[in-house]
Amino acid sequence: MALVLVLAALLWGVGAMMKAPVNARILMIGLLYVGVLAIQVAMPQGHPLREATGGSAGEWLVIGGLGALVWGYAKGLKNLRKRVRPENLPQEEKRSSSVALERNARHIVLREIGGPGQKRLWEARVLVIGAGGLGSPALQYLAAAGIGTIGVIDDDAVENSNLQRQVIHTDARIGMPKVFSAQAAIEAQNPFVAVRPYNRRLTREIAQDLFADFDLILDGTDDPETRYLVNEAAVALKLPLVSAAISQWEGQISIFDPSRGAPCYRCVFPEPAAPGLAPSCAEGGVLGPLPGVVGSMMAVEAIKLLAGAGEPLLGRMMIYDALYAETRTIKVTRRADCSVCG
Numbered sequence: 001m002a003l004v005l006v007l008a009a010l011l012w013g014v015g016a017m018m019k020a021p022v023n024a025r026i027l028m029i030g031l032l033y034v035g036v037l038a039i040q041v042a043m044p045q046g047h048p049l050r051e052a053t054g055g056s057a058g059e060w061l062v063i064g065g066l067g068a069l070v071w072g073y074a075k076g077l078k079n080l081r082k083r084v085r086p087e088n089l090p091q092e093e094k095r096s097s098s099v100a101l102e103r104n105a106r107h108i109v110l111r112e113i114g115g116p117g118q119k120r121l122w123e124a125r126v127l128v129i130g131a132g133g134l135g136s137p138a139l140q141y142l143a144a145a146g147i148g149t150i151g152v153i154d155d156d157a158v159e160n161s162n163l164q165r166q167v168i169h170t171d172a173r174i175g176m177p178k179v180f181s182a183q184a185a186i187e188a189q190n191p192f193v194a195v196r197p198y199n200r201r202l203t204r205e206i207a208q209d210l211f212a213d214f215d216l217i218l219d220g221t222d223d224p225e226t227r228y229l230v231n232e233a234a235v236a237l238k239l240p241l242v243s244a245a246i247s248q249w250e251g252q253i254s255i256f257d258p259s260r261g262a263p264c265y266r267c268v269f270p271e272p273a274a275p276g277l278a279p280s281c282a283e284g285g286v287l288g289p290l291p292g293v294v295g296s297m298m299a300v301e302a303i304k305l306l307a308g309a310g311e312p313l314l315g316r317m318m319i320y321d322a323l324y325a326e327t328r329t330i331k332v333t334r335r336a337d338c339s340v341c342g
Contacts, residue, residue, distance in 0.1 A: 117307035133291030134220025141299035231265035251294035
């Protein structure tokens with residue numbers, strides 16, 4: 001029997017040295033076992049080869065039975081673990097599982113969020129307009145924070161020039177619609193999140209119906225027409241709007257929500273900026289990490305609103321100057337003559 005065990009160990013070691021798969025090594029040892037059983041059955045009692053391999057088939061049958069039990073147990077345990085992995089659980093079970101609780105433990109121990117606040121984040125539905133520079137970090141941190149449902153709408157595809165700042169996308173996903181690239185990144189980061197990708201342009205015809213399915217809107221677009229459209233739909237549905245913008249070295253962020261006494265976007269910006277006054281990223285350039293800073297601020301403000309923590313940027317606008325490492329906050333107020341909320 002010792003000879004057979006030595007041969008089995010030798011087969012396993014040679015297989016490991018040759019980097020053979022574990023299943024292949026198990027198969028080799030299985031063939032050795034079958035060969036030993038054949039010798040025990042075919043050779044007469046007292047034959048030297050039979051004696052060298054144990055002398056009795058009974059012992060090998062017992063060893064084989066024990067091995068089969070161990071293999072069956074390991075296989076069943078592996079299948080059980082696979083079934084209970086977070087990505088294979090129903091959505092409600094995902095959010096209530098111990099894995100989700102452990103993941104969000106650092107939020108739960110925060111006095112301002114705690115268990116009730118984290119539960120509100122799990123139940124929240126947040127829509128992000130744009131999966132570009134600002135949308136990328138906002139989406140990633142909202143997903144990491146445990147927001148239950150995240151929608152993202154964008155009609156662009158990932159381009160090579162995006163990757164300098166749009167960190168949710170990768171080189172391998174160039175050419176893929178941004179919403180599906182963002183979905184892949186979010187689900188890889190946090191399988192507990194339900195992602196709703198909308199691969200289309202936001203239009204007046206769909207805005208209110210789309211927004212009605214969400215509790216909070218984040219706008220990271222760089223198109224003035226879309227910004228005014230988002231503002232109108234959010235005001236009509238009394239939804240808080242976390243809005244930010246960036247250009248070159250500077251970013252700004254505020255929360256627009258007339259239902260809470262704050263101004264709407266048009267109160268602060270009654271008309272689009274004159275041509276050339278606010279160049280786009282393509283025209284004027286932009287510091288790569290800048291949207292990461294401002295987009296993360298958007299996620300912070302969204303979490304504060306949803307969890308009921310701290311003082312959100314209602315009635316205030318924060319301006320960040322990356323070139324000189326300065327921030328300042330200015331007061332913004334509603335306009336009685338605003339065409340949207342006045």
